[in-house]
Amino acid sequence: MFKKYLFLTKPGILFGNFITTLGGFFLAAQGSIDLPLLLLTLLGTTLVVASGCVFNNIIDQDIDQKMQRTQNRALVTKAISVPIAFIYGSVLGVIGFALLYFLVNPLACVFAGIGFIVYVFLYSLWTKRTSIHQTIIGSISGACPPVIGYVAVAEQFDYAALILLLGYAFWQMPHSWGIAIYRFQDYTNANIPILPVARSVKRTKIESLIYVILFILTMNLLYVFGYANICFAITLNAIGAYWIYLSIKGFSTADDQVWAKRYFLFSVQFITVLSLSFLFTAVTPAPQLLFPF
Template sequence: MIKKFIYLTKPGIIFGNFISVMGGFFLASQGNIDLWLLLVTLLGTSLVVASGCVVNNIIDQDIDVKMERTRNRALVKKSVSNTAAFIYAAVLGVFGFALLYFFTNLLAVAFAAFGFFVYVVLYSLYLKRHSIHQTLVGSLSGACPPVIGYCAVANQFDVGALILFILFCIWQMPHSFAIAIFRLNDYVSARIPVLPAKKGIYITKLQSAVYVLLFMLTGSLLYVFHYVGLIYLIIFAGLCAYWLYLAVSGFKAIDDRVWARRFFLFSVILITVFSIVISIDYQLQPSYGFIFKL
């Protein structure tokens, strides 16, 4: 039974966000690490994300039952009740927001609340079922964790935080498109209006390649504004070059599902390495314009 409740939180998503929070946190810390602040920021953000994922499971039951990869989830199988799941989500959310509120700052809390609202209300309740733009709006939620980590340290929303936010929004587009292609039959069965189902796989691949280019350009801004060093730029450029190669090779792919899986897996590797590198190759820099504080 414990395992069923753990899986309701979507551990894979939590782990990915855990890494991105660390990246933002270490980038803002510039080598001066507050271990207690890091711990509460990671735990608080993870609990908020977990809460949102449980609520998403509750909302998506009618969709999950139609999809091969989700039809055995605990709520679909009724091995966990809706009431128990709601209570579980509420406890996770309350503890998560409490940790961020009492031990970080209001800016970090605000981004956690924004991400939760976008994912649960805008994405899960409406856009996932009704709009082809679901991925774009949902990316706003996925871009919040690294900004939470950054703002927990800096207590301001500056150019560095803005670049991280835009960068993670862009990254999620080709990442999600790859999932949509790989699981296209599931999405069609559940009548979810993902891009490849509505506009075709070719258009999806084309947009993926464009987003990879935008990701490369945006990530380079961290070097331009002196947040990271040359080591970061070299590694980042190499990763993006290979991701772009994969994107372009998709136009000649014999099996779209095989290509999409490969493209997706590398996107995970890329963002993980990115988060690690910005944690290590940081630069001591002044704050640049566009500062917002709470």
């Protein structure tokens, strides 16, 4: 039974957000890690994300039963009831928000709230079912954890935080579309208007390449503005060049599903390496505030 409740929180998503939260925290910490603050930030963020995932499961029951990869989820098979799942998600969220607000700082809680609202209400309840722009909306929630990690230490929203928000949002696009092409039939069966289903796989590949380039250009600003050192820039651009290569290779692939799976997995590896690299590549800048928070 424990496993059913664990999988209701989508461990894969939790792990990804755990890594990106670490990245933001490492960037702001500049090599000086406050371990209790790090643990509280990770725990609070993970609980909020877990809460959002539980509510997403509740909302997506009708969609999940039409998709091969989700048709065995606990709410679809009735292994867990909706009222119990609602209570479970609510408790996770309340504890997570409380930890961030009282033991980290209110700004971290604000960005956790933004991510939660966007994911549960704007994405899950609305655009996922109705709009081709669903991935853009969802990318905002996916970009909040690194910002939470950053402001947990910096206690301000500066240029670095904005770069993280934009950069990680741009990364979400090709990452999500890679999954959508790989699981094309699932999305078609569920009638979800994601880009490759609503338009075409070719258009998705074109837009994915554009967002990969935007992601790399945006993240380079961390070096340009002095938040990360030359080692970060070399790592980013070297791995980024290979992602561009994979994007271009997609136009001539003989099997879209095989290519898309590789493309998706590489995006995960890329963001993991990049996020963890901030532990060694962050430098002490002279912050320029965008907002006096």
